[in-house]
Amino acid sequence: MKERTISKILNGLVIAGIILTILALIGTPLSLTALLKSSKMKLSVLNMEWILTACIYVCAVPYLIALFKLKKICKLLTSENSFSPIISKEFQVLAICAFTEAVFFILSNLFLYVVLDFYLYAMTIVPIIIMIFVAVTAGFLFLIMSIIFKRAAEIKEENDLTF
Secondary structure: OHHHHHHHHHHHHHHHHHHHHHHHHHHHHHHHHHHHHHOOOOOOOOOHHHHHHHHHHHHHHHHHHHHHHHHHHHHHHOOOOOOOHHHHHHHHHHHHHHHHHHHHHHHHHHHHHHHOOOOOOHHHHHHHHHHHHHHHHHHHHHHHHHHHHHHHHHHHHHHHHHO
16 A cells, blocks of 8 residues: 555656646746846847757757656556566666766757857856756666666566576
């Protein structure tokens, strides 16, 4: 009974994360346009809000893929066969998504710095470093989890063959 409650809570949190992310991505162009027009900045680049929106969407793609893979992992972990090789492969996909997110984030920030000369302020460097550190750390964590689940699936398979 307790495991069912935990799995329902975990599944609900992942679904809430997916819904909130999609709503935030839908509202991004509107909020960026309003922010840039109300800030009274001289727009050196035509349609700057669309460039910013495109960079946000490019960075959001691996994140959304990772959220859907996490939902699949939650479903597999709560099933009868929680130590299957499929989970190991899903964790590898999550690791690839995390590393891709870090690379896309670095490239989009460099692109924005080159195109929009004002983007790189001292107060934006620290969050950029933290975001990249978190993405790379999560990627390595997912790789380690992949190895652990692969080894657990091998042990379970050996154990099932001996009985």
